[in-house]
Amino acid sequence: MAPRVCPWWIGYLLVSPLRRLLQNPDTILAGFVSPGMTVLEVGPAMGFFSLPLARLVGPAGRIVCVDVQERMLQTLVKRARLAGQADRIVARVCGPTSLGLDDFTEGIDFALAFAVVHEMPDPPRFFAELARLLRAGARCLVAEPKGHVTAPAFEATLATARQVGLGLVGRPVIWRCRAAVLQKGEAADRRAAPGSYSAFKPAEFPRPLV
Numbered sequence: 001m002a003p004r005v006c007p008w009w010i011g012y013l014l015v016s017p018l019r020r021l022l023q024n025p026d027t028i029l030a031g032f033v034s035p036g037m038t039v040l041e042v043g044p045a046m047g048f049f050s051l052p053l054a055r056l057v058g059p060a061g062r063i064v065c066v067d068v069q070e071r072m073l074q075t076l077v078k079r080a081r082l083a084g085q086a087d088r089i090v091a092r093v094c095g096p097t098s099l100g101l102d103d104f105t106e107g108i109d110f111a112l113a114f115a116v117v118h119e120m121p122d123p124p125r126f127f128a129e130l131a132r133l134l135r136a137g138a139r140c141l142v143a144e145p146k147g148h149v150t151a152p153a154f155e156a157t158l159a160t161a162r163q164v165g166l167g168l169v170g171r172p173v174i175w176r177c178r179a180a181v182l183q184k185g186e187a188a189d190r191r192a193a194p195g196s197y198s199a200f201k202p203a204e205f206p207r208p209l210v
């Protein structure tokens, strides 16, 4: 059965300020993003994470937002305009099995895939495309809702990513999520024990685009 895509109207619930109490974007993204970076956000919906990301990358950075639902992206762009951050956002509608971002090949410094991989019809294809888009050494934070994704299913997803050169380097703790930090070119899994936590210093990150 094809995975079910989150209905557009749920997008309004996902940007509720109350969510910040349990899943604070600044806490979740701290240490991953620095000024000037080009960040890919897959499945941003109406931009709960996109606007904080836009603030973190600053005026020299870019947030590339791709979603299968145009309606989500339209509201995301409206919210970015209101926040004075629209010039940092590149919003594109993508297909269910292709991000269509060949012009960003090896140009992404950090990627976020929050609560989206379980909605994809072909996760192995997604990770292969993601691996091509990331710069060498760049990281991706993948988080999936515990209510939709079992622990074995999440481990199977990580195994798929590993096969295309995205190795597991961390297991951040995020409320009601199964989460992992993947790194391009990381062959061996480090700090891979479920439940373990690793923090990353900005100095570890690849150089941002200027």
Ligand SMILES: C[S@@+](CC[C@H](N)C(=O)[O-])C[C@H]1O[C@@H](n2cnc3c(N)ncnc32)[C@H](O)[C@@H]1O
Residues within 6 Å of the ligand: 005, 006, 014, 015, 042, 043, 044, 045, 046, 047, 048, 049, 066, 067, 068, 069, 072, 094, 095, 096, 097, 113, 114, 115, 116, 119, 120, 121
């Ligand atoms: C549950 S929402 C999560 C939204 C956002 N990441 C958040 O945490 O607030 C999933 C989003 O992923 C999008 N989506 C589903 N399948 C997708 C795909 N194959 N490629 C890109 N986006 C997709 C949906 O349209 C929806 O906006």
